Amino acid sequence: MTLDEVTPRITTFISESFLDGDPKGELTESTPLLEWEILNSMNSALLLNFLREELRVDVPLSSINAANFRDIAAISTLVSGLVAVPAEGV
């Protein structure tokens, strides 16, 4: 997936799942997700599940670090660079 496709999907997921839809529209691509604890351990697990189930991207454990998850721009760059895993049954 291209960066332009990935970024809005991830932004929408974070906004709706972790910020009650971000009613004031404050979430940007450079919002510090870790520093502001928007991405805590539980939310990160949910985000990784979303990436796997919805975007078909399996993030290797070695790539789960602060640099890759500090903001939406970094996550989108990471995800767009990973090859989508093939669809599987439930």
Next chain:
Amino acid sequence: MEFDWSPNQRERYADTSAAVAERFAEHETSTDPESVRLAWKDAAGIGLTGLCLPREHGGAGLGALDTALSLEAFGRSCPDMGLVFGVAAHLLSCAVPVAEFGTDEARELLAGMAVGDLIAGNAMTEDEAGSDVGRIRATAERSSEGYVLNGEKSFVSNAPVADVFVTYAVTDPSAGFLGLSAFAVPRGLDGVVVGPPLPKMGLNGCLAARVRFEGCVVPAGYRLGAEGGGGAIFQHSMGWERGCLFAAYLGLMERQLAECVGRTTDRRQFGRKIAGFQAVSHRIARMRQRLESARLLLYRACWLLDQGRTDVGAIAMAKTAVSEAAIANSLDAMQLFGSTGYLAGAGIEEQLRDCLPTTIFSGTTEIQLELIARGEGL
């Protein structure tokens, strides 16, 4: 879709169960550290301390489902659930991350861990950080010799008998839970202080204590994974623990159910077996139904792990189902055994005490339900 066990799985389960039954037939749960260590040697002799560790390090190289089946056999045939829990926690929350993320230096510990010569304790929980690992206060600061650890862990299973700890500490305070790093810490290092055994309600064969790191210098080679990779490593190890460890409780429930069937068919009241009363027989039926429901969820969660598909919801459902079934079935067993079950010594009240913490450790039921609910988009 295939629900049957393979011939290899049947054979391994039967062999493990028989070996455990033989070694632990006369075993009595003890809180004496030396006796606990001797029990560990017996478990290690059957290979239970290294089930899923790589063969080149002395393990059996099993996947998650096969590991779970072996732990189920352990729980079925060994009434000392504290020992079963301690061995499984050592394997899943400590040895697994060392095997998968350790440097060659850290992996040198693995051979000892696989054969049970080195007992490991998972030092994560702190007074202010249980489910929320982002609240951890222990720190690891870079030094010329590696890292200097400071902080106190509040509940470390196996600690009084442990030779090595797998611990987590903050290396980057600005990065939340991704600012944690994981370390293997040999107990012999200066600055590792293990507290006295904590008095507990159950799982008495698993000693637990607080562990304090006081300026403990840990060589960089004992860091597991990358700096900042601790949060992900911990979640990975919890996937294994929530999936595989709880299989031991399937084994406990299987043994308990057999005991209840025996009890209700042997005991007669009003001129008939008490199993002849529907209030009794339906209780047994419910116990079986809960056990099998939980079993299917756990086997599927482990199968997904083996496929490389770490499914948070599937693991959370399995963990919740097994723990709630274990408690519900233990309460049923208590009722079926009546006053005999309430007396210490028959094993029934011990089962209940050993099952009660399952909805707390490895992630509370509340957190598992939150994960499941939020996976639904709530």
